[in-house]
Amino acid sequence: MKKLLHLLTFLFLTISVLNSSAQSIAAGGPHSLFVCTGGTVKACGDNYYGEIGDGTTTLRQSPVNVSTVTSIVSVAGGYHQSFFVKSDGTVYATGSNDVGQLGLGHTTDVHTPTLVTSLSGVKAVAGGYYHTLFLKTNGMVYASGLNTFGALGNGDNTDVDAPVEVLNVTNIVAIAAGYNFSLFLKSDGTVWACGWNAYGQLGNGTTTSENQPIQIPTLTNIIAIAAGHDHALFVKSDGTVKSCGYNNYGQLGDNSMTTRLTPVSVTGVSGIVSAAAGWSHSILRKNDGTVWSCGDNYYGQLGVLSPSQRSTFAQISGFNYVGQIACGDDHTLFVKTNGTAYATGSGAAGQLGNGTGSDAFAPAQVPSLCSIAIGVNEIDVADDADFRLLNQPFTDELEATLFLNESKKLTLSIYDMQGKLLQAQSLAATAGTNHLTADLRKLDSGIYFIEISNETSALQKKFAKM
Numbered sequence: 001m002k003k004l005l006h007l008l009t010f011l012f013l014t015i016s017v018l019n020s021s022a023q024s025i026a027a028g029g030p031h032s033l034f035v036c037t038g039g040t041v042k043a044c045g046d047n048y049y050g051e052i053g054d055g056t057t058t059l060r061q062s063p064v065n066v067s068t069v070t071s072i073v074s075v076a077g078g079y080h081q082s083f084f085v086k087s088d089g090t091v092y093a094t095g096s097n098d099v100g101q102l103g104l105g106h107t108t109d110v111h112t113p114t115l116v117t118s119l120s121g122v123k124a125v126a127g128g129y130y131h132t133l134f135l136k137t138n139g140m141v142y143a144s145g146l147n148t149f150g151a152l153g154n155g156d157n158t159d160v161d162a163p164v165e166v167l168n169v170t171n172i173v174a175i176a177a178g179y180n181f182s183l184f185l186k187s188d189g190t191v192w193a194c195g196w197n198a199y200g201q202l203g204n205g206t207t208t209s210e211n212q213p214i215q216i217p218t219l220t221n222i223i224a225i226a227a228g229h230d231h232a233l234f235v236k237s238d239g240t241v242k243s244c245g246y247n248n249y250g251q252l253g254d255n256s257m258t259t260r261l262t263p264v265s266v267t268g269v270s271g272i273v274s275a276a277a278g279w280s281h282s283i284l285r286k287n288d289g290t291v292w293s294c295g296d297n298y299y300g301q302l303g304v305l306s307p308s309q310r311s312t313f314a315q316i317s318g319f320n321y322v323g324q325i326a327c328g329d330d331h332t333l334f335v336k337t338n339g340t341a342y343a344t345g346s347g348a349a350g351q352l353g354n355g356t357g358s359d360a361f362a363p364a365q366v367p368s369l370c371s372i373a374i375g376v377n378e379i380d381v382a383d384d385a386d387f388r389l390l391n392q393p394f395t396d397e398l399e400a401t402l403f404l405n406e407s408k409k410l411t412l413s414i415y416d417m418q419g420k421l422l423q424a425q426s427l428a429a430t431a432g433t434n435h436l437t438a439d440l441r442k443l444d445s446g447i448y449f450i451e452i453s454n455e456t457s458a459l460q461k462k463f464a465k466m
Contacts, residue, residue, distance in 0.1 A: 023035075023074045023075060023076065023124070023324065023326070024074070024075070024324055024335060024372050024373045025075070025324055025326045025333045025334075025335050025341060025372065026075040026076050026077040026082070026127075026326055026333075027077055027278075027326040027327055027328030027331060027332070027333050027351070028045070028046075028051060028077030028078055028079060028080065028081065028082060028095075028127065028328055028351075029046070029077075029078075029079040029080060029129075029328055029329040030045050030046040030328065030329060030331075030346070030348070030349035030351050031043060031044065031045030031046050031047070031051050031052060031077060031080075031082070031328070031349065031350075031351050032044050032045050032063075032077070032328065032331070032333055032343065032351045032352070032353060033066075033075040033076075033077055033082055034063060034075075034341055034366070034369060034370070034372055035072050035073070035074070035075055035372065035373045036370035036371065036372065036373060037339065037370065037371045037372070037373045038370075038373075039070055039071040039072050039073065039087070039373070040065065040066070040069070040070060040072065040370070041053075041065075041066040041069055041072050041075060041084060042063035042064065042065060042066065042369060042370060043060065043063060043064060043066050043082065044060045044061065044062055044063040044064065044350050044351060044352075044353040044366075045059070045060060045349045045350045045351035045353075046059055046080070046349035046350070046351065047059050047060055048080065049080040049081070049095045049096035049097075049109050050094055050095050050096075050109055050110060050111030050112070051077075051078075051080050051081055051082045051094060051095030051096065052064065052066070052082070052094075053066040053068070053069070053082055053084075053094040053095070053111070053112055053113045054066060054067065054111075054112075055068075055111050055112050056111065057111065059349060059350055060350050061350035061353070061354070061355050061356065061357050062350070062353055062354075062355045062367075062368060063353045063366065063368065063369050066084070066113065068112050068113050069084045069086070069092055069113045070086075071086050071087045071088070072084045072085065072086055072087075073085055073086065073087050073373075074123070074124060074125070076124070076125035076126055076127045076132075077127050077326075077328070078095070078096070078101060078127025078128060078129070078130075078132060078177075079096070079127070079128075079129045079130070079329075080095050080096035081093060081094065081095035081096050081097070081101055081102055081127055081132070082094050082095055082113075082127075083125040083127060083132065084113055085122055085123065085124065085125060089120050089121040089122050089123065089136075089137065090115060090116075090119070090120060090122070091103075091115075091116045091119055091122045091125060091134065092113035092114060092115055092116065093110070093113065093114055093116055093132075094110050094111060094112055094113045094114060095109065095110070095111075096109055097109050097110065097161075098130075099130050099131075099145050099146040099159050099161070100144050100145050100159060100160055100161025100162070101127075101128075101130050101131055101132050101144060101145030101146065102114070102116070102132070102144070103116045103118070103119070103132060103134065103142075103144040103145075103161070103162055103163045104116060104117075104161065104162070105117070105118070105161055105162040106161055107161055116134075116163070118162050118163055119134055119136075119142060119163055121136045121137045121138065122134050122135065122136055122137070123135055123136065123137045124174070124175060125175075126175040126176050126177040126182075126227075127177055128145070128151065128177030128178060128179065128180065128181075128182070128227075129146075129178075129179045129180065129229075130145050130146035130180070131143060131144065131145030131146050131147065131151045131152060131177060131180070131182070132144055132145050132163075132177065133166070133175045133176075133177050133182055134163055135172055135174070135175045139170055139171040139172045139173070139187070140165065140166075140169075140170065140172070141153075141165075141166040141169055141172050141175060141184060142163035142164060142165055142166065143160075143163060143164060143166050143182070144160050144161060144162060144163045144164065145159065145160070145161075146159055146180065147159050147160065147211075148180065149180045149181070149195050149196035149197075149209045149211075150194050150195050150196075150209055150210055150211025150212070151177070151180045151181055151182050151194060151195030151196065152164060152166065152182075152194075152211075153166035153167055153168070153169070153182055153184075153194040153195070153211065153212055153213045154166060154167055154211070154212075155167050155211055155212050156211060157211055166182075166184070166194075166213060167212050167213065168192065168212050168213045168214075169184045169186065169192050169213050170186075171186050171187040171188070171445065171446075172184050172185065172186055172187075173185055173186065173187050173446055173447050174224065174225055174447075175225075176225045176226055176227035176232070177227055178195075178201060178227035178228055178229060178230065178231075178232065178277075179196065179229045179230060180195050180196035181193065181194065181195030181196045181197065181201050181202060181227065181232075182194050182195050182213070182227070183225045183227050183232055184213055185222055185223075185224070185225050187444070187445040187446045187447070188445060188466060189220055189221045189222050189223070189237065189393055189464055189466070190215055190216075190219060190220060190222070191203075191215070191216045191219045191222050191225060191234060192213035192214060192215050192216065193210070193213060193214060193216055193232070194210045194211060194212055194213045194214065195209060195210065195211075196209050197209045197210065198230070199230045199231070199245045199246035199259050200244050200245050200246075200259060200260055200261030200262065201227075201230050201231055201232050201244060201245035201246065202214070202216070202232075202244075203216040203218070203219070203232060203244040203245075203261070203262055203263050204216060204217065204261075204262070205217075205261050205262045206261065207261065216234075216263065218242075218262060218263055219234055219242060219263055220236075221236050221237040221238070221393055221464065222234050222235065222236055222237075223235055223236065223237050223273075223447055223462055223463075223464055224273065224274045224275055224462075225275070226275040226276050226277040226282075226327075227277060228245070228246075228251060228277030228278055228279065228280070228281075228282065228327070229246070229278070229279045229280065229329075230245050230246035231243060231244065231245030231246050231247065231251050231252060231277060231280075231282070232244055232245050232263075232277070233266075233275040233277050233282055233284075234263060234275075235272050235273065235274060235275050235284075237393055237463070237464050239270050239271040239272050239273070239286075239287070240265065240266070240269070240270065240272065241253070241265075241266035241269060241272050241275065241284060242263035242264065242265060242266065243260070243263060243264060243266055243282070244260045244261065244262055244263045244264065245259065245260065246259050246280075247259045247260060247311075248280060249280040249281070249295045249296035249309045249311075250294055250295055250309055250310055250311025250312070251277070251280050251281055251282045251294060251295030251296065252264065252266070252282070252311075253266040253267065253268075253269070253282055253284075253294045253295075253311065253312060253313045254266060254267055254311070254312075255267050255268075255311050255312045256311055257311055266284075266313065267312055267313075268312050268313055269284060269286075269292055269313050270286075271286045271287045271288065272284045272285065272286055272287075272292075273285055273286065273287050273461075273462055274324075274325060275325075276325045276326050276327040276332070277327055278295075278296075278301060278327035278328060278329055278330060278331075278332065279296070279329045279330055280295050280296040281293065281294070281295035281296045281297065281301045281302060281327065281330075281332070282294055282295050282313075282327075283325050283327055283332055284313060285322055285324075285325050287461060288320075289320050289321040289322050289323070289337065290315055290316070290319070290320055290322070291303070291315070291316045291319055291322050291325060291334065292313040292314060292315050292316070293313065293314065293316060293332075294310050294311060294312055294313045294314070295309060295310070295311075296308075296309050296330075297309055297310070298330070299330045299331070299345045299346035299347075299359050300344050300345050300346075300359050300360050300361030300362070301327070301330050301331055301332050301344060301345030301346065302316070302332075302344075302345075303316040303319065303332060303344045303345075303361075303362055303363050304316060304317075304361065304362065305361045305362070316362075316363065319334075319342075319362075319363050321336050321337045321338070322334045322335070322336055322337075323335050323336060323337045328345075328346075328351060329346070330345050330346035331343060331344065331345030331346045331347065331351050331352060332344050332345050332363075334363055335372045339371035339372045339373075340365055340366075340369075340371075340372070341353075341365070341366040341369055341372050342363035342364060342365050342366065343360065343363065343364060343366055344360045344361065344362060344363045344364065345359065345360065346359055347359050347360060352364070352366070353366040353367070353369065354366070354367065355367065387400065387401075387402050387403075387452055387459040387461065388400060388401050388402075389450070389461055389463055393463070393464035393465065393466045394440055394463060394464070394465050394466065395440070395465070395466050396439070396440055396441050397437055397438065397439060397440060397441075398436075398437060398438040398440055398450065398463060398465075399435070399436070399437055400435075400436045400437075400438075400450070401433055401434065401435055401436065402429060402433070402434045402436055402452060402459075403432065403433050403434070404429055404430070404431055404432070404434065405431060406431050407428075407429060407430045407431050408429050408454055409426070409427070409428055409429075409454065410426070410427040410428075410429050410452055410453065410454050411424055411425070411426055411427065411451075411452070411453050411454070412424065412425050412426075412427055412436065412438060412450065412451070412452055413450070413451045413453065414438060414443075414448055414449065414450050414451075415448065415449040415450075415451065416446075416448060416449075422443065422448070423438075423439075423442075425438070427452075436452075438450065440465050443465050444465075445465055445466055446464075446465060447462060447463070447464055447465075448462070448463055448464075448465060449461065449462055449463070450463055
């Protein structure tokens, strides 16, 4: 019965936009995208509207080349649409376009990646069901597509087929798009939201839709966001998580199935650095590279055989060293730090890339795939050290502690979210607890990575500078 409902009801995707580096994997409703190390892209899954971008409308059960795009640094998936961000800041789009969600200035579907001519300087895209958000390097956001409930955030409810500026938000560092609602993370750690709010997914304590972004009043020190079909996840700088919205399968992770109009605390997790959300499931990634899941598991999208659903997060046992995560409607994608991709959940449209169209109830490696361009990842890969950040968010100086079993010569490096090295210094760390500091006065407010490394291992964490 549920499978029939999923076919007849509005299916959705989800994207977790703020990750440890440019998003190298993306999941649409029933399709998947992978950025290879050389900047090329492979895709698999449903292709009815041309969302695979290979010039056909043929369903692909195994990844195929998206041959017309190169120098790609980030990808995003809408329900039946795909987006490709190039290293020069231009964006290409393909797939369903009936309400202008591709941002091309018309409402005709396209089957190959096509330049969004009105945009430049783009660093990230978030695809919703029928609308799209485009984040520029200057922190401004533009949007196109369906606007019935105000998801475009431009102050009215008229659909647009070319990107328009989102009002009330500046200095944005991350975006996320759900079913007719949008989330915006500012560099000061606050979150703003607009669009459909029937289940409290805007987190403001009401069920009233908003056509301009409003601040979610109870959220501070947020470093990552994710939008599901009707629910939202917020990762705080201290590694805890908040959630709000629809909770019919326990996807909020608060040990209930009660819909929440304001953000509540997720139970039983710590050290979280990124999140992804699907139709009715949620995925969290910890700083040790493990992955945790909750919500609906009808197709195996939680990465476990049972139970069929759960309202608290549990670890996907034996699955480690994960650097990025992404959720589609009913499937989940992972990239490990060695550049291999894994998938679990619904595979009927070929979105798992396993060549069979079968579902999977545990992460399985996507075969015959390129090495994924994973970039800088937030993960502890040294097994003999304990690295902790203190008193986030930071202002002028970063403080941290590092415990080592033996003395080591190390390098402390700071990167931006695109993996660009900003500063580095040498350290002579001793056995025991070391107190570390780094001067942040030359950095703008925003989200960064700190890395402690030597020739054989590294520890990397995300931090917020106010």
